[in-house]
Structure formats: C-alpha cells, structure tokens
Amino acid sequence: xxxxxxxxxxxxxxxxxxxxxxxxxxxxxxxxxxxxxxxxxxxxxxxxxxxxxxxxxxxxxxxxxxxxxxxxxxxxxxxxxxxxxxxxxxxxxxxxxxxxxxxxxxxxxxxxxxxxxxxxxxxxxxxxxxxxxxxxxxxxxxxxxxxxxxxxxxxxxxxxxxxxxxxxxxxxxxxxxxxxxxxxxxxxxxxxxxxxxxxxxxxxxxxxxxxxxxxxxxxxxxxxxxxxxxxxxxxxxxxxxxxxxxxxxxxxxxxxxxxxxxxxxxxxxxxxxxxxxxxxxxxxxxxxxxxxxxxxxxxxxxxxxxxxxxxxxxxxxxxxxxxxxxxxxxxxxxxxxxxxxxxxx
Amino acid sequence: xxxxxxxxxxxxxxxxxxxxxxxxxxxxxxxxxxxxxxxxxxxxxxxxxxxxxxxxxxxxxxxxxxxxxxxxxxxxxxxxxxxxxxxxxxxxxxxxxxxxxxxxxxxxxxxxxxxxxxxxxxxxxxxxxxxxxxxxxxxxxxxxxxxxxxxxxxxxxxxxxxxxxxxxxxxxxxxxxxxxxxxxxxxxxxxxxxxxxxxxxxxxxxxxxxxxxxxxxxxxxxxxxxxxxxxxxxxxxxxxxxxxxxxxxxxxxxxxxxxxxxxxxxxxxxxxxxxxxxxxxxxxxxxxxxxxxxxxxxxxxxxxxxxxxxxxxxxxxxxxxxxxxxxxxxxxxxxxxxxxxxxxx
DNA sequence: ATGAAAGCGCTAACAC
DNA sequence: GTGTTAGCGCTTTCAT
Numbered sequence: 157x158x159x160x161x162x163x164x165x166x167x168x169x170x171x172x173x174x175x176x177x178x179x180x181x182x183x184x185x186x187x188x189x190x191x192x193x194x195x196x197x198x199x200x201x202x203x204x205x206x207x208x209x210x211x212x213x214x215x216x217x218x219x220x221x222x223x224x225x226x227x228x229x230x231x232x233x234x235x236x237x238x239x240x241x242x243x244x245x246x247x248x249x250x251x252x253x254x255x256x257x258x259x260x261x262x263x264x265x266x267x268x269x270x271x272x273x274x275x276x277x278x279x280x281x282x283x284x285x286x287x288x289x290x291x292x293x294x295x296x297x298x299x300x301x302x303x304x305x306x307x308x309x310x311x312x313x314x315x316x317x318x319x320x321x322x323x324x325x326x327x328x329x330x331x332x333x334x335x336x337x338x339x340x341x342x343x344x345x346x347x348x349x350x351x352x353x354x355x356x357x358x359x360x361x362x363x364x365x366x367x368x369x370x371x372x373x374x375x376x377x378x379x380x381x382x383x384x385x386x387x388x389x390x391x392x393x394x395x396x397x398x399x400x401x402x403x404x405x406x407x408x409x410x411x412x413x414x415x416x417x418x419x420x421x422x423x424x425x426x427x428x429x430x431x432x433x434x435x436x437x438x439x440x441x442x443x444x445x446x447x448x449x450x451x452x453x454x455x456x457x458x459x460x461x462x463x464x465x466x467x468x469x470x471x472x473x474x475x476x477x478x479x480x481x482x483x484x485x486x487x488x489x490x491x492x493x494x495x496x497x498x499x500x501x
Numbered sequence: 502x503x504x505x506x507x508x509x510x511x512x513x514x515x516x517x518x519x520x521x522x523x524x525x526x527x528x529x530x531x532x533x534x535x536x537x538x539x540x541x542x543x544x545x546x547x548x549x550x551x552x553x554x555x556x557x558x559x560x561x562x563x564x565x566x567x568x569x570x571x572x573x574x575x576x577x578x579x580x581x582x583x584x585x586x587x588x589x590x591x592x593x594x595x596x597x598x599x600x601x602x603x604x605x606x607x608x609x610x611x612x613x614x615x616x617x618x619x620x621x622x623x624x625x626x627x628x629x630x631x632x633x634x635x636x637x638x639x640x641x642x643x644x645x646x647x648x649x650x651x652x653x654x655x656x657x658x659x660x661x662x663x664x665x666x667x668x669x670x671x672x673x674x675x676x677x678x679x680x681x682x683x684x685x686x687x688x689x690x691x692x693x694x695x696x697x698x699x700x701x702x703x704x705x706x707x708x709x710x711x712x713x714x715x716x717x718x719x720x721x722x723x724x725x726x727x728x729x730x731x732x733x734x735x736x737x738x739x740x741x742x743x744x745x746x747x748x749x750x751x752x753x754x755x756x757x758x759x760x761x762x763x764x765x766x767x768x769x770x771x772x773x774x775x776x777x778x779x780x781x782x783x784x785x786x787x788x789x790x791x792x793x794x795x796x797x798x799x800x801x802x803x804x805x806x807x808x809x810x811x812x813x814x815x816x817x818x819x820x821x822x823x824x825x826x827x828x829x830x831x832x833x834x835x836x837x838x839x840x841x842x843x844x845x846x
Numbered sequence: 847a848t849g850a851a852a853g854c855g856c857t858a859a860c861a862c
Numbered sequence: 863g864t865g866t867t868a869g870c871g872c873t874t875t876c877a878t
Contacts, residue, residue: 168855179865184857191857196863213625217565218855221870226562228605228626236591239787242581246608249581253619258605258626260573262598263591274598279511280558281573281603416791442584446761448793513871524849529873536873541847563871566854 167210175206183207187214220282228258229469230278232271233289235263238385239441240411240458241289244311247462248287248469255470257284264290266384272297279306285469287311292354307472311465312456314356314482321472322482323465327357330454330487331364334408334436337452337489339372342497343406343434347378349393349418351385351410358385361410361438378404382414390417391424405498406434412441412453415494419447430496440490450492457485512555520551528552532559565627573603574814575623577616578634580608583730584786585756585803586634589656592807593632593814600815602629609635611729617642624651630814632656637699652817656810657801659701659827666817667827668810672702675799675832676709679753679781682797682834684717687842688751688779692723694738694763696730696755703730706755706783723749727759735762736769750843751779757786760796760839775841785835795837802830 173183178199185191186203195203206212220226231248233241249259260278264271271290275297278286285307291298293316302308302318310322338346348365351358362379369376378401382389390413397407409415415437422429429435429449437444440455464483471478518528523544530536531548540548551557565571576593578586594604605623609616616635620642623631630652636643638661647653647663655667683691693710696703707724714721723746727734735758742752754760760782767774774780774794782789785800809828816823 169857170855180855181857181866182864184855185864188857194863199863213621215566215627215855216625217562217571217627218870219857220562221560221566221855221872222857224870236587236594237787239584239587242584242587245606246581249606249608253607253622256622258622260603261590261594261606263594276558277598277601277603280561282560282562416788419791442582443761443788443792446764446792447788448791448795450793514873515871525871526850526873527848529871530848533873539847544847560871563854564873566856566871567873569854 166215167212168215169212171210172203172207172212175210176203178203187212224282225284226282227256228260228281228283229285229287230275230281230283231259231261231287231289232274232278233261233263234266236261237263238413239443240312240439240456243458244289244462244465247459247464248311248466249462251463251466252469266290268297275301284473285309287465287469289313291315291356293356293359294354305476307469307476309465309469309472312357312461314360316356319480321468321480323461323468324357324482324484325456325461325487326484327360327487328364330438330456330489331361331408332368333487333489334438334452334454335365335368335372337491338406338408338434338436338495339374341406341434341495344374345378345404345406346374347380347397347401347404347407348376349390349397349407349409349414350379350381351414352383353381355385358410365408377401382410385411385413387413387417387420390414391421392417394418394421404433406436406495408436408438410438412437412439412444412451415451415453416447430494431499434495434498436495445490445492449494452492452495453490455488455490457487460485511560512557513560514557516555517548517551517557520555521548523548532557569627570629571627572601573605573626573628574630574632575620575626575628576604576606576632576634577619577623578606578608579611581606583758584788585657585784585801588787588803589634589807589810592804592809593656593811594807596808596811597814611635613642620646629818630654632810632814634658636660636701638701638704639699650821652814652821654810654814654817657702657806659705661701664825665827666813666825668806668813668830669702669827670801670806670830670832672705672832673709675783675801675834676706676753677713678832678834679783679797679799680710680713680717682836683751683753683779683781683840684719686751686779686840689719690723690749690751691719692725692742692746692749692752693721694735694742694752694754694759695724695726696759697728698726700730703755710753722746727755730756730758732758732762732765735759736765737762739763739766749778751781751840753781753783755783757782757784757789757796757798760798761792764792775839776844779840779843781840790835790837794839797837797840798835800833800835802832805830 173180186200262274289311291313350362366376437453440453444451518525531545607619634656636658695707711721725742782798785798789796
C-alpha cells in the first residue's frame, strides 16, 4: 500500500509516480536533472507537479545505497573549540550545502586512536570525501585513504609524503610580513616561538622565519619549539626562550594561542608588552583585537579557506581524473598594540 | 560475486556470512547485540571472528533504509562562529558518538528561510532527531516537528508554545549572582543591556534582572533591549542607555558579546572600565579572561550542556513514550577586572 | 538455531 | 519514451 494512500508518513517516489500516472522509473528519470532529457517533456512536467503537490523529498539514504554515494562528506578537525576552525568549517559547510552535500564534523583531539575510529565510522557512513584539517606531516591514515582513491582535501595543512590537494594560507609571506614589521620598528634581536614541528604549518612558518632572518642578516637561532598549539605551551615556550636566549626584544609566535601563552608568562613575571617585549601572533582568531594588549598578528582568510576547500572537493568528486590542484591564499598583517619600538635599556 | 572474492572494496555482510559459513541472516543476528541470543553461542563467535578478520563495518545506509533509522541527528545552531556554540556542539558530539550516532551540523544565521531549507534537508536525510539551539520564543518550524513526534531537544533555549525537553543554564540564578556581586561592591544604579526578547534566554535574564532589582529595592527600569546578540548591538545599546538613563555606575549585559560591545563604546568615548563603569557579561565564552579588562561574567557549563542534551536525545529516541524531562544546569560567577566599587564623583 | 525470502526507496540495465 | 526487472546491504518475518 502506498504511503500516500495510508495518509501517513513521508511520500516516496512510488507515490509521486502513482499520482503522475507513470512508472517509478519514469518518475525517477524526470526528477533527476541528469536524466530528465530521457523523458517526454509533458510527462516530466506532470511528475514534477505531482512531486511538488505531495511535498516529495527524495530519500538520499535509498539513493545512496543504490549509487554508492551518500552526498555527505567528513570534516576531520583537531578540536572544534580551537577558534581557528569554526570559520573554516562554516566555509566548507556553505560551499557544499548549496550542492546538496551534508557535512559530518568530527574532532580528533589529536588522538590518533580516536581519529582512526572516527575515520572508520565516517567511511562506514559512505562519505563521498574527507576534509582533513588535522594532518600531521606524516599521516598513515591519510596516506591509506589516498591510496584507496578516496577524494581528499587538506585544509590549512600539507603532507610531506603525498601530493594531495590542499588549501593553505601563504605562511611564508605571513612570517615575512611580521618580520618586516618588527624590524621596521627597530628590532634586531628577534625570537621565534615555533609551533609543533609535526604540523606542516609549524614547519613552514619556522622555516620562513629562519630564511627571513638570515636574509636580513640577523641571527635566526633564537628559537624554541612548542609541543602543542596551546596557550600552556606558549607560556612554557617563552619561559624557555628567556632562559636559554635572554636579550631578545620581540617574539614571533607560531600562532595566536602561543602568543596568548606569552602574555600569560609576561603577566606572571611582570614583563610589560609591548614596552619590554613585542609579541606577534598568527591566524587572527576571534577576539585577538580585544585581548590585552590587542594582538598584532597575521590574519588568515579563514572562511575563504573553507570555501576554497569545498570547491576543490567538488572538483575532486566530480572529476576524479583531473590533475590535483592546490590553493594558497594570501594573508594580511594586522598591526595592533602588542608591537612597538624596542626600549633602549 | 562477493566483494571479498573480487579482492576490492569494502566487505559486506555477505562476505562475513560466507567466511563464517552461515547465511547472511544468521550473520546479521550474530552481529547485532539485540538479536545475538537468537543464535548459537559458537556460531556467533565464528561470525564475530569473521567480521573481525575482514574488518567488517556495517553499512548504516543500508541498515537505515531497512529500519527507518539513520543513526544520525541534526544539530541546528544560529552560527558556529558564535563562540558559545563550539563547546556545546562538542558536548553533543561526544555524548552521541559513543552510541554510534553522527551529527549533522548546520548554521541558520537566524535566517528563517535558510533554517527551513536546512530542516527540510535534514529531514530528507532521515535524521533520528533534532537539536535546536536556535529556537526563537515562537517557532513554527519546531512546533511542526513536535507535532510530527520527531525527537527534539532544545539547547540553551526554551519554547513558550511547547513543553519540549530542553537543557538550559540557570539564567535567573546567574543574573542574581551578578546583581549580588555588583550591589556588594556598592552599586545602586544598575543598568541592564538586555538580549533580544525574541529569545528565551534574553527574556529569562531580563525578567530575572527586573525581579532581582525590585527585591533589592532598586530601580529596575534602566533597561535597553538589543536587537541581536552581537557586539554591534552592545555598542549601540550602551549608547542608548547612556543617552536615555544617564547616571548608572554598572551595566549588566545579556551576554558576553553585548558586554564587548560596551567595551567598544566606552573605548570610543574614553570611559574607563571599571573605574567609571562596571560591566558584567554572561556565558563566559572563550578568551573573556584575556580581553581588556578581563570580563566579570556568569559562566555556563557549556560542554556539559551539550552532553546533557545528548543524553536527553538518547532517552527520547529510545523511549519515545516516557514523559518529557528538562534539565537546568547551575552557573558560576567569574569575578575578574571589569567590576569595581563605584567611583564617588 | 538457522535458512529462505521479501522488501526498505531508489537507480540503471535492458527490453519494447 | 517508457515499462520491466534487478539489486544496492541490511533486517525481519516466516518456515523448518
């Protein structure tokens, strides 16, 4: 018995077909833009009208079972509460929603086991592709997916082992802009509080710092690596930096969280920013213009990164054969209050 | 031909059954905890082993088609980049993931049309339930879903028209704590910058302010309503407040974003916080301890709200007949630097 | 305790 | 141009 007859529940393709007086297959063809040309113009209209009248919604579950497509994608990030990710995720969501894709979002907490479980769960749900914002420089799980030809897009990350499509910000330029700004202010002894070197952004930014400093004829060795992209590690990092390489007047942090950690350490030691030490962040996460002092930082086009990633994914899904492309987006320097000319002792 | 034989692709139940030497139906029963008792102990073990060996993952799409369950839920929020929501969403995600549910997250931007579209899309995907963090006090779309007996949980919101299960924070106590703190400091002329009155939290908090002030024998009429939960509206609101009711020495804001808007206005007018005006926020969103001055605010157990909501949803899905329950979680006051004793002129 | 068979809603060969 | 048929992977009667 068709569900329309029972009066209950959601109309199915059968109901539409019945109402239009055609076979389900015809109804299916008429409803699908790809195959609509196979059916008589008038019949198609009749089917469309019937669907409209019934408020028919195709069931993607059933379709997916048949077509091996779920019209959904997995978005794998380290942690949604890291303020860098919400805008990126929204960009992905907005870019994909228009095309009928749903996004399954998961946070890995940088825990490889959890990540493996989540990837398995997403694969089980037949996602049509994966976004990874959590890629370590080496990442067996991703390599595996790539080998299986699952559509993949790396977001704000790159892989060393694999030439996968990625959307990143121009980290090198960003570091150089920060460096130029700080040297322009008169600083010459500049420290770098690097992000974890098992992340591609961490490595890229540190590398840019080293070459940039060398090119400027400055000493590029005042460097400490944080173990995590966290405030706590930023605090620890600056402490270590001041212990091992005292005397610098500015510190560039691998990201804003690390910069905030510097603030914590400085507050605790009574060091004033920017009078005694200039600090520069990276990412320009929400509220960085409101912290004390307002943080000078390199701003990423976060939402745009998400949108671009969505575009790349669509390309990958629709044209799997086309050569891989990657996108690098420009960054901008936001000069605020955490940087000033060095104070002559 | 079974996929295991072809050597490619993902193993199906057929492959597991074949390997264990049983019929698919038996394999299905053995794999499902609910029906395992129907099958011989030894057979069950054999099937489980086969599944293990093959790395079998049940296909929820196929299962869903049969059972009319998608093992996924929709999470509808106004905007993921509003920092209140990421922790809540993570709580929901973590609470549900353990039970095998996936979350489909969407942002409505408070746009009713967009929201309607998104709800339709989610229904089309057969989600087993909806979380709404975007409920207006009146909300036809939600009423409709409730009438259709779709499992629903309201998060940080309540509905006037409908007694739906909800998880909220104890807004009234929060406002009272803020009030007590500020009066304890010596303030008597206290303004309230209310959130939008088309939201339940906006209404609840304003109501608590009015009764609280009255109970304290203070004038409760220095109130302005913001049109949105936004920084811009906070700025506008404080401007309006100072124009229409000058002379107050403390302002309680409906949430942190509004409080930050107050900061903006004060910076622009050269009014010092807390010396000239004390400000209290609400929610204790990320970085409120880092803004200038560090914001005194009422903290919500954000992650816990999400976890509780997930629990409620699970109950609803599993026992649809059980009476509706709602949860109200306690809040805490974070005293920081934006409040001080009023400055005698 | 297990197998056989039907069917969830849809799409895609294949016929006519 | 349209109907027929089969089947995606799984669960669930119904037999045995």
